[in-house]
Amino acid sequence: MTINNEMNKRIFLSPPHMGGEEIHFVQEAFDSNYIAPLGPQVDAFEKEFSEKTGIPYAVALSSGTAAMHLVLRILGVKPGDEVFASTLTFIGSVSPVTFLGATPVFIDSDQTSWNMNPDLLAEELEQCKKRDRLPKAVIPTDIYGQCADYDRIMEICAPYDIPVIVDAAEALGAVYKGQSAGFGSKAAIFSFNGNKIISTSGGGMLASDDRVLIQQAKFLSQQARDPAPHYEHSQIGYNYRMSNIVAAIGRGQLRILDERVRAKREISDYYKKALTDIPGIEFMPEAPYGKSTRWLTVILITPEIFGADRETVRLALEAENIESRPVWKPMHLQPVFQIENQRSVSSKPNTIKETYPARIIGGEVSQDLFERGLCLPSGTAMTEEDMERVVSIILTCRI
Template sequence: MNNKKIWLSSPHMGGNEQKFVNEAFDTNWVAPLGPNVNGLEQDLESYLGQHAAVAALSSGTAAIHLGLVLLGVKAGDVVLCQSMTFSASANPILYQGATPVFIDSESQTWNLCPIALEQAIISEIAKGKKPKAIIAVHLYGVPYQIEAVRAVADAYQIPILEDSAEALGSAYKGQKCGTFGDIGVLSFNGNKIITTSGGGAIVTPTADLKQKAVFYATQSRDEAPHYQHSAIGYNYRMSNICAGIGRGQMEVLDDHVAKRRAMHDFYADFFMAYEGISVFTVPNDDYFANYWLSAIVVDPLLANGLTRETLRLALEAENIESRPLWKPMHLQPIFEKYPYYGGTVSESLFDTGLCMPSGSNLSDADRERISTVLITILEPFF
C-alpha cells in the first residue's frame, strides 16, 4: 500500500505566489511594509466587503491581541471566550492581564452558546465586573449563531471580537465571516484555507480604527523625526514577502474553499452508511461553511464500541493524519482555574470528535486511499 503521509491540512500553493515574492526581492521591499502588504489588504477588503478595513499582521494571535487593545481591555478586566477553540483565542486575554471566563458550546454549530453566554454576563456583573469583550469563534469554518450572540452582546453593550481565523470564505446569510464582530480576526497560518507562511489580519469597520491598529502594530511610533513613543507598541506588522505569498493565495481562495467543501461532501457520503458516525454540517442554508476541517463525531453506543481514539490510532498506523477536536480551554492546565459557564457540550465533543484529512490539495488517489483504509478499520465494527 502507498504509505505516503496524508496530512490533516497542509499548505496549497496556487502558482502565482512566487511572482509577488520575486517582485519584493527585485524592488528591495524586504520589510514589514510595501506594495504586497498594501495589495493584500486591498484584496481582503474587496473580498470581505461590508466596508471592512483590513491591516495585515504577523499572525492571527497578534490580531486577537490588538483587537483586545483596541477594545480597551486592560489588567483586571473580564473577557468572555468560547471554550472550544485553539489556545490562541484565549492567550491574548492573559497578555493584557485580564481574566478569561470560558463559555460552553451549543450543539448545532459547536460554537458559543448564547444561553450560557448570558448566564455568564449576569453572573459576572453580579460579582461587580461587567465583561469588557466577548471572543466568539467560527469553529472549523462553521459560523456561530450570529444573530443570537449579537442580541446578547447588544443587550448588555459588550463588543464582540470575532475570531474568524478558521473561517475565511465562510458566510452567514451572504455576509462574509470576519465582518460580524466589532472587530474581526483572520489567520493565514500554514494549515489555513490560504497561507502567508505565518500571518494574519485584523478587520475593523473604519479606516481610522485600522490606522490605530497599524500604529500599535508598528511599535506605537509617534509622529516625530526621532523615535518617540507615548504608548506601548508591538512588532506585529506583516512582511512584504509574506504578503506576496498571500496575494498569490487570494487568487485561489474560492477554489480552495470549493475543494474543502468537496472533502466535507466526500466524508458525508462515505459515513452515511455507518450508524453512530456523524459528519459536522451546518444547521441550515443560512450558513455557508468553508469546512476548513471536516470533523466527525463517533458515538460508541451506536457504533458497536468504536471510539474516536480507536479510529485515530488506526489511521495513524496507516500514515494518515487525523486529530481530536480542540480540547476546551476550561479543561487546559493553564486555564482550568478560571470561571466556566455552561454544560458539557464542548467536553462531549472533545471526547468523541475527530478532524479528518481536509486539505484542498488532496487528490482522487488520496481520497481512494482514505476510503479504503476506513473500510478496513470499520469492517470489524459494522
C-alpha cells in the same frame, strides 16, 4: 519487495496548497527590494482583503494571535477585567486575554453549530449585570470554518454595549446570512497559518469597519513609533507587522480562495457519502444560517455503536501514515487554566505550574465533542484515491 510509494505517502491534515500566482507577487517584492515588514505588497494585500470580505479596513499582522492582542488592548482590557470566549477553540484565541492580565470566562458550544451557545451567553450576562461586573468583550470562535450565530450574539451583547470580536481564524471564505465571516462585528481576526484554507506560511489580519481602531492597531503594530525624523515613543508597541514577502504570498492565495472553498466542501461531501450511513459516525452539522467552508471535515465517533473510539481510529490512520487530529481540547479542560472546582496537577513533580484563573459556563457539549470528535484529512490537493484510503482504514476499525 517493491513498495508502492503512492499508497504509503504521507497524507497531511491540511497542508498548504499554492496556486501558482504567488510566485509572481513574490518576484515583484524581490525586484522592488522590499523584503522587510511593510511595503507595497502589504498595502495591496490589505486593500484586496477588504474588497474580498466587504470589511472596510484591515491591517496585516504577524499572526492572528497578534491581531487579537492588539484589539483587546485597544478596547482597554486590563487586569481585573473579564473577557468571554468560546471554550471550543485554539488557545491563540484566548491567550491574549492573559497577556493583558484579564480573566477569561469560557462559554460552552451549542449542538447546532458547535460554536458559542447564545443562550448560555445571555444567561451569564444577566448574572454579570446583577453583580455589576460585565465583561469587556465577547469572543466567539468560528469553529472549523463555520460562523457562529453573529446576529443573536450581537443582539444579546448590544444592550450592555459589549463589543463582539469574532475569531474567524478558521473561517475565511465562510458565509453568514450572505456576508463574509466576521462581517458586522467590532473586529474580526483572521489567520494565514500553514494549515488554513489559504496560507502565507504565517501571518494574520485584523479587519473592522472602525477606521480609528485599525489606525490604532497599525500604530501599535509598528512599535508605536511617533511621527518624528528620529525614533520617538510615547507608548509601548509591538513588532507585529506582516512582511512584504509574506503579503505577496497572501495576494496570490486570496485569488484562489473561492476555489479552495469549493474543494474543501467537495472533500467533505465525499466523506459524507462514504460514511454517513455507518452506525456510530456523525458529521459536524452545517448551521442553517450560513455556508461553512468545511475547513476541516469533522466526524463524531460513538464507540459503543461503531465498535472503536476516536483514539483507536486516529492511531489506525497514523499507522498508515495518515494524519488526523482530535477536535480542539476545550479551554476549560486545559491545565494552564485554573477552573473553579477543578484541580490542575503538574505532570512534572517539584515544578512551578503556570495557571490562570478562569470560569466555565456549561462545558458538557464541548467536552463530548472533544472526546468523540476526529478531524479528517482535508487538504485541497487530496485525490480521490487519498480519500478512499482514509475511508477504507476507518472502516477497518469497526466491530
